[in-house]
Amino acid sequence: MDRDEFAASIDHTVLGPETTWDDVETVLTEAVEHGMNACIPPCYVAEAADYSNAPEAIATVVGFPHGQHAAETKRDEAVAAWDDGADEVDLVINVGRLKAGEDDxxxxxxxxxxxxxxxxxxxxxxxxxxxxxxxxxxxxxxxxADADMVKTATGFADGGAAVSDVELMSEYLPVKASGGVGSYEEAMAMFEAGAERIGASSGVALVEGFPE
Known part of the structure; x- marks a missing residue:
């Protein structure tokens, strides 16, 4: 994996509850400058898609952060995100239903x-x-459900990406490792465990940490 391939595997992320358009604009600019994707709140997707300096791919979230939206609401959120110009969506499952055995x-x-x-x-x-x-x-x-990838975490629960979880999940689908990945070394550990994508608010640090 060269530096460009590494950067293209990073979703540079800003999803906090206080996120402003200025924050999103910064992430979009940094993503373009470093060859990354961006993952942003759904309320800013339309603006981001029309932004003059948008990255190759814009992802957003659905059912975020707890996954307890009604199923119809999640579907409508995803459609709205696509209509606004999102290239990918990251969907939170209903953990409570899973724990209750309602896998179907x-x-x-x-x-x-x-x-x-x-x-x-x-x-x-x-x-x-x-x-x-x-x-x-x-x-x-x-x-x-014919999903494209599985992702470790929202970053809003205690704990995030772990090598052991990436190894387990990669038995099923391509994995996006997200939550607490803050350095090039940590990102490479995830890739070596089987991840194909990294989600991180520290995307710039990850790319700039790539060895010369």
């Missing part, structure tokens, strides 16, 4: 979103809240 409901909800938009859907399973058995079931639901 989880898969159906994801499937509705996948069917509603013609863009990649990454399924956030929130690994810090799951047992290994539940992680397997969450990934199985994502596969059953």
């Amino acid at each position: 409901a989880v898969a159906a909800e994801v499937s509705d979103v996948v069917a509603a938009v013609p863009i990649p859907v990454k399924v956030i399973i929130e690994t810090a809240l799951l047992t290994d058995a539940e992680k397997h079931r969450a990934c199985e639901a994502a596969v059953a």
Whole structure:
């Protein structure tokens, strides 16, 4: 993996509750300058898509951050994001339903979103809240729903990406490792474990840490 390939595998992210358009504009500019993608709140997607200096890919989130929206609301969110110009969506599963054993409901909800938009859907399973058995079931639901990727975390629960989780998840689908990845070395550990994408608010530091 060369520097350009490394950078193109990073989703430079800003998703905090106080995020302003100025924050998003900064992330978009940094993403372009460093060859990264951007992951931003849904309320700014239309502006970002029309921005004169937009990155190659703009991702946004659906059902964020807790995944407890009604299934119809998640589907409508995804469609609105696509209409606004999003290139990818990161969808949070309903962890409570998974823990209750309602795996079919989880898969159906994801499937509705996948069917509603013609863009990649990454399924956030929130690994810090799951047992290994539940992680397997969450990934199985994502596969059953024909999702494109599985993603470790929102960054809003305790804990984030772990090498062991990436290894487990990569048995099922391509993995986006997100949550607490703050350095080039940490990012490479995720890639070596099987990740194909990294989500990080510290995207600039990751790329600038790439060895010369």
